[in-house]
Amino acid sequence: MSNVVEVRNLTKSYGNVLAVNQVSFSIETGKIYGLLGRNGAGKTTIMQILTAQLFPTSGDVKVFGEAPYENRRVLSLICAVSDSQKYPKNYRVSDVLHQAAFFFPHWDREYAFALIEDFRLPLSRRMKALSRGMLSTAGIIVGLASRAPLTIFDEPYLGLDAVARGIFYDRLLEDYSEHPRTVILSTHLIDEISRLLEHILVIDQGRLILDEEAEALRGRAFAVVGPAAKVDTYTAGKHLLAREPLGGLVSATVMSNGDASDRKQAEALGLELAPVSLQQLMVHLTSEPSERKAVGVR
Amino acid sequence: MEYLIDDTRPIFVQIAERIENDIIAGELPEESQVPSTNQFASFYQINPATAAKGVNLLVDQGILYKKRGLGMYVASGARARLLEKRREQFFEHYVVTMLQEAEKLGITTEQLTEMIQRRVKVP
Numbered sequence: 001m002s003n004v005v006e007v008r009n010l011t012k013s014y015g016n017v018l019a020v021n022q023v024s025f026s027i028e029t030g031k032i033y034g035l036l037g038r039n040g041a042g043k044t045t046i047m048q049i050l051t052a053q054l055f056p057t058s059g060d061v062k063v064f065g066e067a068p069y070e071n072r073r074v075l076s077l078i079c080a081v082s083d084s085q086k087y088p089k090n091y092r093v094s095d096v097l098h099q100a101a102f103f104f105p106h107w108d109r110e111y112a113f114a115l116i117e118d119f120r121l122p123l124s125r126r127m128k129a130l131s132r133g134m135l136s137t138a139g140i141i142v143g144l145a146s147r148a149p150l151t152i153f154d155e156p157y158l159g160l161d162a163v164a165r166g167i168f169y170d171r172l173l174e175d176y177s178e179h180p181r182t183v184i185l186s187t188h189l190i191d192e193i194s195r196l197l198e199h200i201l202v203i204d205q206g207r208l209i210l211d212e213e214a215e216a217l218r219g220r221a222f223a224v225v226g227p228a229a230k231v232d233t234y235t236a237g238k239h240l241l242a243r244e245p246l247g248g249l250v251s252a253t254v255m256s257n258g259d260a261s262d263r264k265q266a267e268a269l270g271l272e273l274a275p276v277s278l279q280q281l282m283v284h285l286t287s288e289p290s291e292r293k294a295v296g297v298r
Numbered sequence: 299m300e301y302l303i304d305d306t307r308p309i310f311v312q313i314a315e316r317i318e319n320d321i322i323a324g325e326l327p328e329e330s331q332v333p334s335t336n337q338f339a340s341f342y343q344i345n346p347a348t349a350a351k352g353v354n355l356l357v358d359q360g361i362l363y364k365k366r367g368l369g370m371y372v373a374s375g376a377r378a379r380l381l382e383k384r385r386e387q388f389f390e391h392y393v394v395t396m397l398q399e400a401e402k403l404g405i406t407t408e409q410l411t412e413m414i415q416r417r418v419k420v421p
Contacts, residue, residue: 032345168342177336177346195309197342215348219307275306 004182005050010059012045019045021206024239026035027150027182032196034214035186037203038286043186044082046152046203051080063150076105079148081139083158087127093138094123097145099159104146111175112145118167132159140168144175152184169196191279200278204286212279221281222263224273225251234269238262241284253284301344318380321361321372328377332362332370365412371380 005027005263012020020042027033035043048054049061052068052075061067065117068074087096093116101107116123119137120193130138132291136158157165173196176183187195202210210217221241224231235243239255253276256262266273276284303312318327333341338349354372356362361376390418 031347052392071413170340173339173346174336177339191305195303195342195348198345214345215308215310215351218305218309222306275304277305279305280395 001243003027004029004064005032006060006062007046007050008060010046010049010061011057012042012054013050013057018206020049020056023203023206023208025201025208025211027184028199029182030180031198032176032183032185034190034193034197034202035184035203036188036190036282038141038188041203042206043126044154046262047080047082047152047184047186051075051078051152074206075104076103077149078152079104079143079146079150080152080154081143081156082154083136083156084141085135085139089128091127092124093121093130096138096142097123100142104148106147106149108145108147111139111147115141115171116145118171119164133161133164136160137164144171147175147179147181149183150184152186154186155188156185157187157189165192169193172196190282191277194278202285209285217228217278217281219275220257221253221255221276221284223251223253223274223276224266224271225249226269226272230269230271234271235265253280255281303344309342309344309348310351310355312357313342313344313349317352317356318361318384321377322380322384328371328372328374330372332372333370333371393414 004025005025007026008024009017010020023042023046035046037043045054049056050063050068052071055069064074064077066074068078091099094226097109097112097116099111100112104227119141120132120265121137121141126135127135127138136156139159140153140156143153143156157168161170169192172183185197187193194214197214200210200212200214224234226234227248228245228250231243231252233250235254241255242251242253244251251274254262263273302316303309317326321328326332328356332353335350335353338344338353339346340361342349351413354391357364357370360373361380362370363373365371400407405413
């Protein structure tokens with residue numbers, strides 16, 4: 001069993017709102033996944049189902065080979081950090097760290113205290129007196145020091161300044177290298193974290209629209225610029241993501257199937273080629289108003 | 299060092315190119331050790347699997363080789379082979395592109411030769 005998570009035809013509805021719609025995917029052991037999508041796309045719902053905080057309406061969810069509900073073995077292997085984490089009244093930062101030791105079998109106390117120093121988090125401060133960014137930091141420290149075989153960070157850096165985000169990326173990579181584990185990072189801020197990811201899942205309006213290796217995705221999308229007629233000849237039959245006219249010129253963003261022939265053809269037509277970043281690609285994929293689309297995967 | 303890597307091309311290809319450049323420039327001499335995958339990952343802030351893919355690309359080409367238990371090393375003759383490869387690419391990447399641009403601007407081959415010579419004379 002090399003898959004940490006198996007999700008088949010997962011659906012979650014609230015009344016007549018489909019929050020998650022027939023989603024299927026697998027999470028392999030020891031990789032860093034990005035679960036990307038816009039606000040309200042269904043990312044958090046999916047993660048709450050994985051961590052048994054919500055029941056699916058239909059579909060099958062297996063985590064470490066078993067259904068996660070009221071499953072102590074499975075839940076002890078997961079650490080889920082979310083931006084809406086609530087703490088008991090009067091808890092101090094130090095209390096949170098002490099409690100975490102009971103929840104997570106792989107908890108590393110020394111590492112947690114080292115992280116407290118790195119992030120300059122005041123140990124004796126009460127949780128309710130922490131700033132938004134400090135609260136996020138506390139969650140990140142618990143997530144990293146838990147060394148949980150499946151660690152989920154749901155939008156972990158709300159209110160975090162650039163320095164703290166940098167420390168988070170550094171420590172995550174460093175600790176992941178030394179203690180390989182499965183990590184799911186959920187966010188709509190793609191540019192900063194995309195290069196940390198090995199695999200990318202994109203959720204849009206409750207559907208999984210992309211499930212692909214991050215490296216295979218880089219460079220797959222590009223823009224061609226040239227006279228409208230030539231650009232349209234080129235884009236005919238291709239996966240067109242965006243088309244923007246500028247006078248007699250047109251800039252079209254296309255998703256290629258990854259081989260070099262698409263680029264060669266554009267060059268042969270005398271079209272100018274411009275690169276498209278992952279962040280831009282995500283924007284194109286998830287910006288169309290409520291039109292369902294499926295991206296050809298592989 | 300994030301700015302050294304861009305997000306519009308596969309990162310493993312960029313890592314391989316950076317190692318190649320260091321070998322060509324002599325900063326990574328033949329039979330010297332290359333940084334580990336984890337060192338690349340933390341330096342460029344990239345996923346370690348991606349860094350490993352870049353290194354393995356050069357292993358497959360015989361530019362790097364693995365010493366068991368020690369790490370990755372630059373193979374003997376790697377620099378000469380990279381130079382040859384890059385010289386072939388030079389024609390495609392620079393000469394062909396330059397000629398296309400020159401044609402667009404109405405610069406003749408003679409004028410182009412004259413330009414190159416003018417530049418070469420400047421120390």
